[in-house]
Amino acid sequence: MRKLTYFVACSIDGFIGDPNGDATSMFAYLDEEFLGYLGSAWPETVATQGREQLGLKDAENLHFDTVIQGRGSYQLALDIGVTSPYGHLREYVASRSLESSKDPNVTVIEDDLVGRIRELKAEESDLGIWLCGGSQVAGELLDEIDELVIKTYPQVYGAGMPMFGTGFAVTDFTLEGIRTFGNGVLVRTYARKR
Numbered sequence: 001m002r003k004l005t006y007f008v009a010c011s012i013d014g015f016i017g018d019p020n021g022d023a024t025s026m027f028a029y030l031d032e033e034f035l036g037y038l039g040s041a042w043p044e045t046v047a048t049q050g051r052e053q054l055g056l057k058d059a060e061n062l063h064f065d066t067v068i069q070g071r072g073s074y075q076l077a078l079d080i081g082v083t084s085p086y087g088h089l090r091e092y093v094a095s096r097s098l099e100s101s102k103d104p105n106v107t108v109i110e111d112d113l114v115g116r117i118r119e120l121k122a123e124e125s126d127l128g129i130w131l132c133g134g135s136q137v138a139g140e141l142l143d144e145i146d147e148l149v150i151k152t153y154p155q156v157y158g159a160g161m162p163m164f165g166t167g168f169a170v171t172d173f174t175l176e177g178i179r180t181f182g183n184g185v186l187v188r189t190y191a192r193k194r
């Protein structure tokens with residue numbers, strides 16, 4: 001089985017965005033050191049447009065060959081006329097309202113989200129699956145998540161969109177690594193305890 005990894009940006013207090021999901025305040029921390037790290041260690045998590053700007057257009061995928069997003073997260077791309085925000089990956093979007101995909105690289109998952117993710121995890125591949133978010137889909141897929149990679153920006157939101165839109169349940173993870181950056185950003189990697 002390959003891994004489903006929730007690679008996500010959040011505030012110190014665990015929010016992935018403001019109450020509407022807007023995380024643009026975190027962009028202030030995308031300085032040269034941190035962008036250099038993202039580009040060299042996680043190039044496939046940089047959206048297509050950003051890859052061109054950062055000289056990553058032809059960068060090899062290092063961790064993932066597939067991405068899953070909820071329609072709420074995908075909508076941010078649609079709103080700026082982008083139908084394939086991660087064209088270097090196989091893209092899946094969970095949605096019951098998008099009748100079909102507007103892009104040949106994007107497959108819409110209308111039902112049995114968990115079952116479809118289990119099928120993707122069972123595929124033979126050296127690379128894993130990136131759970132991009134947002135909150136609702138991450139909450140529904142919590143039981144399927146094998147790894148967390150949490151980029152924590154040194155900001156407190158006080159309120160906002162939680163990392164997991166789910167009810168209370170304790171789920172244990174093992175800390176596997178912490179990387180710190182000069183501007184106060186942390187990247188923590190956790191493996192699921194099974």
Ligand SMILES: NC(=O)c1ccc[n+]([C@@H]2O[C@H](COP(=O)([O-])OP(=O)(O)OC[C@H]3O[C@@H](n4cnc5c(N)ncnc54)[C@H](OP(=O)(O)O)[C@@H]3O)[C@@H](O)[C@H]2O)c1
Pocket residue numbers: 007008009010015016017020021022023069070071072073074076094095096097098109110111112113132133134135136137138140161165
């Ligand atoms: N900080 C970060 O790293 C980060 C990363 C990603 C996203 N975000 C933020 O997260 C926000 C979006 O999060 P969100 O919680 O509002 O939305 P979301 O989880 O991205 O998407 C929710 C939508 O997914 C679809 N969906 C959910 N469960 C489904 C199922 N079982 N089967 C089929 N479709 C299903 C539904 O789409 P339909 O309504 O079309 O049926 C639902 O409205 C954005 O504002 C974005 O900025 C932040």
